[in-house]
Amino acid sequence: MMKFTLRLNNEEKTFHPPVFVPGLVYRKILEMQAGGRFPTSDPTDMDEMVQLLCEAYGNQFTVDDFWNGINAPDINETIWGFVGFVNGTNKKDSKDNKKEGK
Structure with a gap:
């Protein structure tokens, strides 16, 4: 599932x-995986992955917005969910959004 919530300007916004x-x-995700930069615990590589997440969501938020607004226990689930979504393992999410016009 690729729905997630960030706290932006003291308000929660669901994407x-x-x-x-x-x-x-x-x-770019494939390049990171092939280069051994994902999965990772390196903050710079994680910022690069989050930047890709920002791009996928039309830059509605920045990397800093993500890190400041995500609930810490949700970080890994959100990033792994994003990778799975882009890799096509969560195709249902994309099809459901096309039907709903999101």
């Missing part, structure tokens, strides 16, 4: 899976 994610985001 639903995008209908379209550029193929370049997928390619």
